[in-house]
Amino acid sequence: MPADPGGGAPLADTRVRTASTASATFGTRAGKPPLTSSGIDHSTQIKNLQQLVQLRWLAVFGQLFTILVVHFGFGITIPIEQLLFVVWLLVLFNVLSMLRLKAPIRVTNGELLAALLVDVAALTAELHLVGGAANPFVFLYLLQVMLAAVLLPRWGAWIVVLITGLCVGGLARLAHPLPLPNDPRDGLSNPYVAAVLVCFGLIAALVVFFIVRIEANLRERDQLLIQAQRRVLEQDHIVRMGLLATGAAHELGTPLSTLAVILGDWRHLSQIQADADLIQDVTDMQEQVARCKSIVTGILHSAGEARGESSRRTTVCVFLDEVVADWRQRRPDNRLVYDNRFGADLPMVSDSALKQMMGNVLDNAHEASPHIVWLSAERSGDDLVLAVRDQGPGFAPQVLERLGTPYQSTKGQPGRGLGLFLVRNVVHNLGGTLEARNLTQGGALVQITLPLAAIALDAHDAPHES
Incomplete structure (x- = not known):
C-alpha cells in the first residue's frame, strides 16, 4: 500500500458522495445511535442515574444492618417498625427507578434532582425517628450535597444545599430523642463515638467510590463530545x-x-x-x-438519488464478485488475486457507495503495487472482513498515526489524501472499523470489518431492483 492513503484518482473518480450515501442508506442498520451531543448527554445521564440506584441499594442494606445492630446488638430502644417502613418505601422507589432505566425516555437534570431529594427525604424521616440532629448519621446529608454538586447544574446543587439545611434545622427542633451515652472517655465502647466513626468511614468510602465513577462518566462524555464535533467537521468537509x-x-x-x-x-x-x-x-x-x-x-x-434508487437486492458473494469484475475491467494491467472465503452466502443490499468504497481501497493498492494486488473476503462471526494487500513501500509512519484524516498524503500533489478519508467515513457510518498496517515481508494491508447487520437484507425490506 502506498505511503499515501489518498489514492490517485481524481476527485470525480473517488465519488465523494460515499459517506453521505452510506449514512442515508445503511445508517439505521448498523444498530448504533448517531454520535450527537444530545445522544451523548442522554447516555451520561442514564449512567449517572444508575450510579444513584446502586448507591441507594447500598444505603438500604446499610440502614437495615444499622437498625438491627442498634436494636438487637446494643439493646437501644428505637421505633423499628416505623424505620423498616421507611426502608421498605426506599426499596420500592429503587425498584421503580430500575424499571425506569429500561424506558427509552431522556433522563433530565430535574429527574436526578428528584431522585436525590427522595434520598434526602428518606434520611430525614429516619433521623426524625432516632434522635434528629443529635444522631451521628446526620452527616450523611453531606454525601447528598456532594453528589448534587457533581451530577447537577449549579441551580440544582444549591437547591439540595437549601433543602438539606432546612432538614437539619427542622431535625434540631422536631425529633424523637435517642438516649445514647455520650461520654468521650468511654472510647469506642461508647455507641455514639462508634457511630461517628462508622458514619465517617461510610461517607469517605462512598465519596471516593462513586465520585470517581461519576467523574469517569463525565470524562467519557467529554471525549465523546470531542469525537462528535470532529465527525460534524468531517461531514461538512x-x-x-x-x-x-x-x-x-x-x-x-x-x-x-x-x-x-x-x-x-x-x-x-x-x-x-x-x-x-x-x-x-x-x-x-x-x-x-x-x-x-x-x-x-x-x-x-x-x-x-434517493435511498432506494441506487440499492438493489443481491447476495454478499455476488456483490463481491461484481466489485472484482468491475475493477478488473477498469484495471486490466493489474493482476488482482481474489480469495472469497465467506462461506454460505447471505442476502444483502447492494449500493454504489459500497462499491465506490472498495474501489478506492483497491485503487490505492494499485498505485503502490501496479502489477499485483490481493483481495480476500471472509466471515468472522457476525462481521464481513475485507482485506486488501499490496507489494508497495508501505505507509509512512505519520500516515498510520492519522489514518483516514483528509489530505494525509506524501505524494506532494494537491487534492490527494482523500481516498481513505472517504472510506473511513463510510465504514464508520456502517458501524465498522478500518485498520491499516505495514507487513514485515513488505507491502501493506488494509482491513475493513463491516457488521453484517449493517448490510443484511431484512425480511421486511424490498429495495429497488436496478
Whole structure:
C-alpha cells in the first residue's frame, strides 16, 4: 500500500458522495445511535442515574444492618417498625427507578434532582425517628450535597444545599430523642463515638467510590463530545467536496460532448479511414471519452438519488464478485488475486457507495503495487472482513498515526489524501472499523470489518431492483 492513503484518482473518480450515501442508506442498520451531543448527554445521564440506584441499594442494606445492630446488638430502644417502613418505601422507589432505566425516555437534570431529594427525604424521616440532629448519621446529608454538586447544574446543587439545611434545622427542633451515652472517655465502647466513626468511614468510602465513577462518566462524555464535533467537521468537509464534484461534473459535460462529436467526425474522414493505426487511436479515444462521460453521469446521478434508487437486492458473494469484475475491467494491467472465503452466502443490499468504497481501497493498492494486488473476503462471526494487500513501500509512519484524516498524503500533489478519508467515513457510518498496517515481508494491508447487520437484507425490506 502506498505511503499515501489518498489514492490517485481524481476527485470525480473517488465519488465523494460515499459517506453521505452510506449514512442515508445503511445508517439505521448498523444498530448504533448517531454520535450527537444530545445522544451523548442522554447516555451520561442514564449512567449517572444508575450510579444513584446502586448507591441507594447500598444505603438500604446499610440502614437495615444499622437498625438491627442498634436494636438487637446494643439493646437501644428505637421505633423499628416505623424505620423498616421507611426502608421498605426506599426499596420500592429503587425498584421503580430500575424499571425506569429500561424506558427509552431522556433522563433530565430535574429527574436526578428528584431522585436525590427522595434520598434526602428518606434520611430525614429516619433521623426524625432516632434522635434528629443529635444522631451521628446526620452527616450523611453531606454525601447528598456532594453528589448534587457533581451530577447537577449549579441551580440544582444549591437547591439540595437549601433543602438539606432546612432538614437539619427542622431535625434540631422536631425529633424523637435517642438516649445514647455520650461520654468521650468511654472510647469506642461508647455507641455514639462508634457511630461517628462508622458514619465517617461510610461517607469517605462512598465519596471516593462513586465520585470517581461519576467523574469517569463525565470524562467519557467529554471525549465523546470531542469525537462528535470532529465527525460534524468531517461531514461538512465531505458535503463541500460533493458540491465541488457536482459542479465540476456539470462543467465537464459540455466539453466531453464536444470531444465525442469531433471524434465521431474524425472517424469518418477518408484520411483516417485509410490508416488502421489512426482508426484504432480514434476508437481508443472514443472509449475513454465515453468512460469520462459515464463517470460524470454517475456523479450527477449520485448527487440527486434517493435511498432506494441506487440499492438493489443481491447476495454478499455476488456483490463481491461484481466489485472484482468491475475493477478488473477498469484495471486490466493489474493482476488482482481474489480469495472469497465467506462461506454460505447471505442476502444483502447492494449500493454504489459500497462499491465506490472498495474501489478506492483497491485503487490505492494499485498505485503502490501496479502489477499485483490481493483481495480476500471472509466471515468472522457476525462481521464481513475485507482485506486488501499490496507489494508497495508501505505507509509512512505519520500516515498510520492519522489514518483516514483528509489530505494525509506524501505524494506532494494537491487534492490527494482523500481516498481513505472517504472510506473511513463510510465504514464508520456502517458501524465498522478500518485498520491499516505495514507487513514485515513488505507491502501493506488494509482491513475493513463491516457488521453484517449493517448490510443484511431484512425480511421486511424490498429495495429497488436496478
